[in-house]
Amino acid sequence: MFSLASIATIGACVFLFGLFFAIVVNFQYIVKNVEENIAITVFFDKDTDQATIDAIGEQIKARPEVSNINYVSAEEAWNTFKENYFEGSEEASEGFKDDNPLANSASYEVFVYRIETQSDLVAYIEGLSGVKSVNQAQNAANSLINFNTILGYVSASIILILLFVAIFLISNTISVGIAIRREEIGIMKLIGATNGFVRSPFVIEGLLIGFIGAAIPLVALYFMYNRVVEYILTRFSMLTDIIRFMNVNQVFEILIPVGLVLGMGIGFLGSIFTIRKHLKV
Numbered sequence: 001m002f003s004l005a006s007i008a009t010i011g012a013c014v015f016l017f018g019l020f021f022a023i024v025v026n027f028q029y030i031v032k033n034v035e036e037n038i039a040i041t042v043f044f045d046k047d048t049d050q051a052t053i054d055a056i057g058e059q060i061k062a063r064p065e066v067s068n069i070n071y072v073s074a075e076e077a078w079n080t081f082k083e084n085y086f087e088g089s090e091e092a093s094e095g096f097k098d099d100n101p102l103a104n105s106a107s108y109e110v111f112v113y114r115i116e117t118q119s120d121l122v123a124y125i126e127g128l129s130g131v132k133s134v135n136q137a138q139n140a141a142n143s144l145i146n147f148n149t150i151l152g153y154v155s156a157s158i159i160l161i162l163l164f165v166a167i168f169l170i171s172n173t174i175s176v177g178i179a180i181r182r183e184e185i186g187i188m189k190l191i192g193a194t195n196g197f198v199r200s201p202f203v204i205e206g207l208l209i210g211f212i213g214a215a216i217p218l219v220a221l222y223f224m225y226n227r228v229v230e231y232i233l234t235r236f237s238m239l240t241d242i243i244r245f246m247n248v249n250q251v252f253e254i255l256i257p258v259g260l261v262l263g264m265g266i267g268f269l270g271s272i273f274t275i276r277k278h279l280k281v
Contacts, residue, residue, distance in 0.1 A: 003209060006267070010213025014263050017162050018221045021258070022251055024155050029246045031147060039070075040118065041135040042108040042125055052130045053106065059128060060110055065117035070109040116148075163262075199272075206271030207264050214263025222252055 042060070044053055053071075061069050110125070112118050122134050188198055229245045 003205075006206075006209045007213040007216070010210055010263050010266055011217045013162060013165065013266065014214045014259050015217035015221065017159070017262060018217060018255055018259055020155075020158055020162070021255055022221065022225060024151065025251060025254075026245050027151060028148075030244065031151075033244055037111070038115065038118075039109040039111055040122060040125070042110060043132045043134070044106060045130055045132045048130050056128055056130055057108055060108060060125060063121060063124065065112050065114065065121055066110060067113045068111040072107050072109060163266075203268060203271045206267035208267070210264035210267025211260060213267070214259050218252075218256055218259045221255070222248065225251065 042056070044056070057069060057071060060066060110121070112121060118136060122136050125131055125134050185198055225248045229248075233245075
């Protein structure tokens, strides 16, 4: 009963940790995808020649924070505008057949790895010769930065709370088991058993209980993950083009070793801290 109670305690803690971990990493993954799709648009001075535009592109591309850069010619800009604003009435655009209203609207779309670096990059690009203006989604960038900060603090706080709760619960559970065997421990100490000899079975037991207690919820979470993701995408089909979840293997290649180490670590620490109180006879 003592072992089952310990396994259940660790299992509950690791399950909550795994559930929270899966939610957090998916939030981070979704936010990162949003960040990577927020572009800085760079416009050039009027009548800037192509050689200068190419040189500007090379300077931007050399920046370490830049993940991708796309050149949008004036013709491409006009074609995109026509598709968006003349849809269903294409004949209205025929009046501009030989006259591109966006003749001076060539631009670069610049994407960054991390949204936090966008402001510094904008300041750098604005200082380049031949650049007329730089457009950025400042409000969206600030919102994502604030969200990332809050998510980081919340994640760290909840993980620490779960860790302390788990160690407290397993410590109390192991205390019950040791109290039951207190007489045996006393006899062993009286006939000359060392502290290490008495402690080692409980430590090994704590590690095994931690391993089993962590493995059970991890297996359950592995099979639950895909079912939950499929349910969300099926139930809310409109989110399919907006939200992308991490693949189950991407999540669990980190979660499995972390979960096992967490479970065994809780069992180990709980055993060490608890048995130390009962070694004096």
